[in-house]
Amino acid sequence: MPDKTLKILLYHMKEGLNNYRTTGDPEWLEKAQKAEERIIELNSNPKQIWVTEGSM
Numbered sequence: 001m002p003d004k005t006l007k008i009l010l011y012h013m014k015e016g017l018n019n020y021r022t023t024g025d026p027e028w029l030e031k032a033q034k035a036e037e038r039i040i041e042l043n044s045n046p047k048q049i050w051v052t053e054g055s056m
Helices: 004-022 026-044
Strands: none
Touching: 004 026
């Protein structure tokens, strides 16, 4: 997985968790979990190296 893709996904995961802690809104937790799932998916299938807004 390219470093840029990983950094973007980690950023979304971190922001989602921080916003969830701040607001308590479960939507933010869901976004963080989607980013985490995408990281796992890309690590298991490295041919999918792109990140799109719809994938998060």
